[in-house]
Each structure stands twice: as structure tokens, then as C-alpha cells.
Amino acid sequence: MSTISNSSFIGGETLTTSDINQKFQDIADVTTADINADNVRDQSIDLAQMESQTLNGKSGIQLVTLKYGDIGTDNDLISNVAYGVSRTGTPLVDASGTNTALVVNATLNTDDLLRVYYSGRVKTSTTVTDSNSTHESNACWCFWLQWDITDATLTNWTEVPNQGDWSNQITGSRYAEPTDVVLSATNGIASTAIVPHFFTVDRNDGSGNHDVFTHEKNNVNGTYYYVNTKASVTIYGLRVVVGGVYRGVWEQNSSGTTRRNYLEYTTSTDYVEPSDTINVFNMQMSAIIQRTD
Numbered sequence: 001m002s003t004i005s006n007s008s009f010i011g012g013e014t015l016t017t018s019d020i021n022q023k024f025q026d027i028a029d030v031t032t033a034d035i036n037a038d039n040v041r042d043q044s045i046d047l048a049q050m051e052s053q054t055l056n057g058k059s060g061i062q063l064v065t066l067k068y069g070d071i072g073t074d075n076d077l078i079s080n081v082a083y084g085v086s087r088t089g090t091p092l093v094d095a096s097g098t099n100t101a102l103v104v105n106a107t108l109n110t111d112d113l114l115r116v117y118y119s120g121r122v123k124t125s126t127t128v129t130d131s132n133s134t135h136e137s138n139a140c141w142c143f144w145l146q147w148d149i150t151d152a153t154l155t156n157w158t159e160v161p162n163q164g165d166w167s168n169q170i171t172g173s174r175y176a177e178p179t180d181v182v183l184s185a186t187n188g189i190a191s192t193a194i195v196p197h198f199f200t201v202d203r204n205d206g207s208g209n210h211d212v213f214t215h216e217k218n219n220v221n222g223t224y225y226y227v228n229t230k231a232s233v234t235i236y237g238l239r240v241v242v243g244g245v246y247r248g249v250w251e252q253n254s255s256g257t258t259r260r261n262y263l264e265y266t267t268s269t270d271y272v273e274p275s276d277t278i279n280v281f282n283m284q285m286s287a288i289i290q291r292t293d
Contacts, residue, residue, distance in 0.1 A: 065106040068286035071240050072100055077121060077217075080281040085274060087166050087175055087265045089144065089241035091157075092283060101154055101239040102285045109232045113290045116145060116191070116224040118240055120283035123217045124197050127273045139197035141244035141278045142263065144189065145224055147235055154237045161226055162190035166243065166265055170251055176262035179248070189263065193222030195278070197245050217281070227292060238287055245276055
């Protein structure tokens, strides 16, 4: 902090108005002419002086904007919608079947950080037979993010960067997204939350049938982080989609040259039943844009 050169009053001497005024002038000289990087440091200015608001980021120092709201059906554990098998994902809808989204309407500038969190409750259902349980036991559903950066009509949705749209064809009718680190704007599962399709437990009750499927309600929690190194974009909205049923594989890519870890979609009934569904009870989402410099 800065030092103010200011002589103390001397006891026993007559105090004049000039003496008092000089005290204030010493302070004025330092605070008006000499404020610089040496005497204004971290926390020397209080956040309250910057009109910081936790909800709208009024200060604009670090928090640019914060948006949050419900996605899908009502925020309870009763209202729900069943979603069927889909490779490319289905947007979460409300009770009337209308697509839902979080309205953002904020600019993500170059080097800004986008952080998104979403969570909810789900329950799956399947008609898998005992004989197929071994093949299908690694099956799962996936939730991921899409955004609209085109206009406020929220009709131009695409996957967020580093999140694929499940169009990466391995072979035949098998499509997949890599699960390892992928520095690509169009492949990967950066915003994906995975939910088991069902659990297989060993009943071991002497009946000769040890496969028991459970479909209890599960929590689903997804996170997404993205530093925008490109030109500024306006995020008009964000939404969650759900797809499946997928399964984990270690497979060659479409050119047949490299093996890697994938979540794969296939229509083979060895791994999925067309009647499988996932019920989504409620979902909340929050989106935060922060400055990084």
C-alpha cells in the first residue's frame, strides 16, 4: 500500500485551520496523483465498491453472466417423459411435448470460459432377456449439450465444441464417439453424462437363473467446460438431449487403422431392444460465463 507523508500535531501548540487543511491535502495529493500499481493491489479495493452482483455479474470483472432454470418436465419426482432408442439424441421436452431450453442471450468473448452444469433424475426400462444379459450389461444412455449460436429463435441447434453428434461411423450400422481425450470440435463426449441402462446382480437363489435386472431411479449429473479461443459468439440458448442405447467398445476407427475407446450405438438386438426407454423426471441447468484474463 502507499505511504502518506503527514506530520502529527504537536501537543501544546496552537492548532490552526491551515494545519487541519494540510492533513486533508496530504491525503488528497496521494490519492489523486500517486495511485498506481504499487499502491493499488489485490483486495485494496473492496468488491462492494465494484457493485459486484452474484446473479448478473454487474461488475464484469470475472463473472460475465449466470443463467439457470429447469429443463424438461416440472421440478419434481412425479412428472416425467419416456424417451426411446435414438442414435443422435432427443431434446428434453415438457409435459406437453414441447422442446425445452435454457435461454442465455450472452456473448462468449475470445478467451472467456463457459461452464455448464446440469442434473436430474431418471429411470430406465428394458425387455432384455436373461440370455442376453451378458452382452448387454455394459449398455448405457447418454445426456449431452447442444447450443444455438445463430439467432434467438432457438431453431438452429448443434453440439457444443468437443461434443460429437454420433455420426462417426465405425462400420455398417455402428456409430460411435471416442471416450478418451479428443481435441476436436466435432468428436468426443466433453459434455456427456452417462447413465447405466440397467444393473445385473447375482440372485443365486437356487433357481438356476442368476440374472436379475434392476431399474431404480438414478441421478444424472453433467458438467461442461469450454474456453473460447476463437472469435466471440453469442449463446442464445443451451439444451440437453438424451440418446442411446450405447455400449462401451475398444474398436478400430472407420479407416480400420487405429483402435481406441468408444461409446458405440448399434441396432443389433444382441445389445439393445427397440422397446427400451429412459424416463427423465426433472432436470436443472446452470450456465456461467467467466473472464479468464
